[in-house]
Amino acid sequence: MKSATGTLRYGVIGTGRMGRHHVRLGTQIEGLELVGVVDRDADRRAEMTEKYGGKGHAEVDALIEAGVDVVVIATPTVHHRAAAERLLAKGVHCLIEKPLAPSVEEARAIADAAARSGALLQVGHVVRYDPVMVAIRQLGIGMPRFVEVDRISPMTFRSVDVGVVLDMMIHDIDVLLMLMEREPERVDASAVSVLGDSEDVCNARLTFPPDRHGHRCVANVTASRLAMKTERKMRLISPEAYVSADFQERKGSVVRRTANDARMDEIRGQLKAGKDLSSMNWLDLVSMEPLKVDVGEPLKLQLEDFLDAIRSGRKPFVDAEAGFAAVRTAERIVAAAKALDSRGP
Ligand SMILES: NC(=O)c1ccc[n+]([C@@H]2O[C@H](COP(=O)([O-])OP(=O)(O)OC[C@H]3O[C@@H](n4cnc5c(N)ncnc54)[C@H](O)[C@@H]3O)[C@@H](O)[C@H]2O)c1
Numbered sequence: 545m546k547s548a549t550g551t552l553r554y555g556v557i558g559t560g561r562m563g564r565h566h567v568r569l570g571t572q573i574e575g576l577e578l579v580g581v582v583d584r585d586a587d588r589r590a591e592m593t594e595k596y597g598g599k600g601h602a603e604v605d606a607l608i609e610a611g612v613d614v615v616v617i618a619t620p621t622v623h624h625r626a627a628a629e630r631l632l633a634k635g636v637h638c639l640i641e642k643p644l645a646p647s648v649e650e651a652r653a654i655a656d657a658a659a660r661s662g663a664l665l666q667v668g669h670v671v672r673y674d675p676v677m678v679a680i681r682q683l684g685i686g687m688p689r690f691v692e693v694d695r696i697s698p699m700t701f702r703s704v705d706v707g708v709v710l711d712m713m714i715h716d717i718d719v720l721l722m723l724m725e726r727e728p729e730r731v732d733a734s735a736v737s738v739l740g741d742s743e744d745v746c747n748a749r750l751t752f753p754p755d756r757h758g759h760r761c762v763a764n765v766t767a768s769r770l771a772m773k774t775e776r777k778m779r780l781i782s783p784e785a786y787v788s789a790d791f792q793e794r795k796g797s798v799v800r801r802t803a804n805d806a807r808m809d810e811i812r813g814q815l816k817a818g819k820d821l822s823s824m825n826w827l828d829l830v831s832m833e834p835l836k837v838d839v840g841e842p843l844k845l846q847l848e849d850f851l852d853a854i855r856s857g858r859k860p861f862v863d864a865e866a867g868f869a870a871v872r873t874a875e876r877i878v879a880a881a882k883a884l885d886s887r888g889p
Contacts, residue, residue, distance in 0.1 A: 667867030
């Protein structure tokens with residue numbers, strides 16, 4: 545379907561809160577032609593096509609018939625599989641919003657459909673493209689020993705088709721699996737449901753298998769959709785550095801071991817000699833640098849990277865197996881929280 549000029553014919557399935565951003569990007573990225581959108585809601589698809597062009601369809605099959613090379617699937621998670629299977633079977637490349645699916649079984653089915661198809665599948669774990677996350681990775685601080693993550697927001701009454709682990713914590717689960725390059729060996733969790741059957745607040749402690757030096761990492765992850773404020777924070781501690789990042793403020797700070805070695809040697813010597821250092825101000829002693837964060841819209845960077853994977857034939861940055869692993873870890877967290885609840889006094 546690709547045109548002679550290399551332009552990719554682009555479509556978006558589901559034009560709600562997330563989908564409308566993907567539609568907009570279809571008109572902002574060079575080499576893409578927005579050919580159509582699919583939404584069950586006639587008013588929504590009309591609003592999109594009037595603003596951005598392309599044709600509106602009620603069904604995925606109509607978009608396939610019109611001819612499309614690449615789509616973003618941004619329907620509620622429970623509908624990802626139906627759309628993905630049809631599109632992948634027809635060789636259409638799919639960027640599927642996170643989480644890949646609401647269960648391990650459905651995530652497996654989509655990953656298998658991708659493996660059978662010649663088309664590429666990427667999962668929209670967009671935090672990987674957040675300039676704050678990119679800056680953290682570029683520091684090269686080695687495998688952290690301890691990570692602390694807070695992702696809390698007031699209730700939006702959206703994405704309530706899944707619990708807070710699949711809705712919000714999944715972002716951090718994916719980032720942790722990327723940083724550790726493995727799934728956790730042990731999962732402990734505690735959760736509370738307030739508005740429905742699914743959990744609305746969850747805290748999980750994930751222990752990752754040892755690295756080649758025999759060191760494990762523990763991640764303490766909290767997600768809430770019932771909070772009174774919005775916070776997106778991450779702290780990482782490795783033998784090489786302490787990193788503190790605020791994704792909302794788009795900033796962070798780094799304390800490197802190498803930058804503080806000489807000073808710490810001095811202090812170690814004084815402590816050994818029994819000197820009283822209680823009048824010293826720790827903040828004056830430690831050398832801290834700001835995290836260098838670039839500008840850029842994560843959603844746009846994600847789509848551009850997926851298009852590059854399609855054009856070059858390389859593996860997508862967040863492939864179906866990565867999306868599957870995130871859903872599997874999410875399910876383990878929910879199961880661990882349920883097991884804790886049913887354990888009794
Ligand atoms: N990457 C992120 O940061 C992020 C943030 C929020 C939501 N999401 C994900 O994006 C997806 C969509 O969430 P949302 O908040 O935009 O939902 P939404 O309810 O705002 O929008 C969903 C749209 O899909 C349409 N729709 C529903 N079923 C359909 C079907 N079978 N075929 C075609 N259209 C259908 C609805 O009419 C609606 O317009 C979810 O998977 C969610 O987890 C990702």
